[in-house]
Amino acid sequence: ICAPAPNGLQCDTATLTAPVTPANVTASVSVPATAAPGSTQSGSITCTNAGPGTAFSATCAPSITDSTGAVVPVAGLTCSPSTPADLGLGVAINCRFSYTMPGTAGGSDTAPTGVTVVATAGAKNDTTTSDNTATGTTALVDAVDVKVDQPAGSLGHINLKTLSGVTAPAGSTFGPNPSNPGTCGSIRIDPATGMASLIVPTEGSCTVTYQICP
Numbered sequence: 001i002c003a004p005a006p007n008g009l010q011c012d013t014a015t016l017t018a019p020v021t022p023a024n025v026t027a028s029v030s031v032p033a034t035a036a037p038g039s040t041q042s043g044s045i046t047c048t049n050a051g052p053g054t055a056f057s058a059t060c061a062p063s064i065t066d067s068t069g070a071v072v073p074v075a076g077l078t079c080s081p082s083t084p085a086d087l088g089l090g091v092a093i094n095c096r097f098s099y100t101m102p103g104t105a106g107g108s109d110t111a112p113t114g115v116t117v118v119a120t121a122g123a124k125n126d127t128t129t130s131d132n133t134a135t136g137t138t139a140l141v142d143a144v145d146v147k148v149d150q151p152a153g154s155l156g157h158i159n160l161k162t163l164s165g166v167t168a169p170a171g172s173t174f175g176p177n178p179s180n181p182g183t184c185g186s187i188r189i190d191p192a193t194g195m196a197s198l199i200v201p202t203e204g205s206c207t208v209t210y211q212i213c214p
Helices: none
Strands: 026-031 039-049 054-067 075-080 085-087 092-100 114-122 132-139 155-159 173-176 185-189 195-199 209-214
Touching: 026 054, 039 054, 039 114, 039 132, 054 092, 085 092, 085 173, 092 114, 173 185
Parallel strands: 026 132
Antiparallel strands: 026 039, 039 092, 054 085, 054 114, 075 092, 114 132, 155 195, 173 209, 185 195
């Protein structure tokens, strides 16, 4: 800024700073609570601009690991709008994908007990990073083949829920396999507790074929 004539050489200088209005892109996750070994599940994540400014070059991406730390592949990922994208206040990126639970259905013991999906959001001018990630967990429902000794000719009681390798998330129900309940006599299974009662033969062995349902 310079003084008017005749003092035009008397000037002062200053700097004008024009900061970009910050944005805050938040993440959320939606996945099934429980699933069977080897099953394919669908999930979604949402990354929303909470403002106050436009989020520039916003991103939104899922990653998945099982409970042992092994990476689970993300399949069929589609995001709308595609990323990176500029998001106005309240506008979101919605992504859908699928993933396969570890293990194989049918009685084998699956080591992982579930998978965790992490959504990661961001933008060039996102200055609040504490809410850029969100997690969701799908617990594994896992029935296993096992041998349990019982006295011959007795009324046996076996708690299926506590068998080694069995994974039954909260809310799971137990029951006999409807197509093949087994060869033991008078099989009864409490759906909530997993306690099975059966008649043990006087010789040899018998089977109880059970299922765990989410």
